[in-house]
Amino acid sequence: MAGVVRKQQRPSLRAWLGLTAALAALVVVVLGVLYAGHSEPGRVDRWIIQPTADSVRPPWRRVALAIDFLGEPAGAATLVVAAVAGCLLLRRPRAAVLVVAGAGLTVGTAKLLKHLVGRTIHGEGNLCYPSGHTAFLTALALVVALLAADRFGLGRTAGTLLVLTAALTAGAAMGWAQVALSAHYPTDVLGGWCTALAVVPATAWLVDRIADNGRWQRL
Template sequence: MVTHRSDERSAPAVLPPALRASLGLIAALAALMVVVLGVLYAGDSGPGAVDARIQSVVDGAGPPWRHVALATDFLGEPVGAAMLVGAAVTGCLLLRSPRAALLVVAGPGLAVGTTKLLKPLVGRTIHGDGNLSYPSGHTAFLTAFVLVVALLATGRRGPGGTAGTSLVLAAALAAGAAMGWAQVALGAHYPTDALGGWCTALAVTPATAWLADRVAGAGRSGHR
């Protein structure tokens, strides 16, 4: 038991020390954006001006793009999400990194959970019938999942500092853009819902990683 705790304390931090300051600032700005958008669209049941412009280009995609959108949307559905998380957890356990496996589950899980808490508070709907839309849980999930994978990869072998932050953000941006496009193309969310989901993941995931390190002791040990 003592050996297990010692190994866990000496394991690489899931939030690389070189990225903590930059990702902390980004997380704070993302949280602010979530609040601002939530206040701006609270109680709305239609698209804003920016939403309408983007929807006129993206909404109602036909084949083959609709099939691409449906496949991307599947990754945010329970079965697709479970497949992604399960594969990542298996990889982490094979690499003997239980803390990373925990983050793979907790990061996306808390991001999606946060969107579920925010939706009734904001009260924005789409297509009537009480379909709460802000922020997008699908976008939050895929962004958080890819962000976690990028953090773990950067922590093990990637660069630090500005280069590492840029790589992590690029991965998160690609995931958020892909799922956000799919949600708008399928008419499931407004573009600003997708932006809110993306920002939710950026706010929640680094904080979850930092907390995992603090609990395990890596935040104090300085190991990468």
């Protein structure tokens, strides 16, 4: 997708990403309906952890804060600029476009869903579903993994494993930080992760269509 995957790999990875996107979108919708308007953790959330201000103590709290920073405006902008610079250095302009579009649309979708679902944490006004931090880092990891799969000429199995591992690692790291810092419920994190899995493949397809119609340089 988005020219990141070699021609012979495209059909298999596209099929996997398309199926994943559909399932992820379903999860986002189901969780959104279940927790719409709620202001308390659900049964699953309580089973995992009861959100409190001191869910994690030093030194792990400093680790959680460091990871959380990657989803803040300054940290996110730094990551995006670094990823775009890397794509341009590798002469992959379409991948650079996907970095910006994928991350931007994912975060935008997460923000829209927060207002639609209306779930809150720690008082009215603190919208929490889905987790935008988790969605952002997962989206960026997906794009970088797709580029790496192409760069190293990985086949279907290895490429799929790399993309899945990157998404799981990024989502788990940021998700842990958000729950540990009591910024989100565990189900918010799952919703954010699935938001990225749903939006990035769709964005990649859109970038491909626009690029191919405009005869942009292939990546």
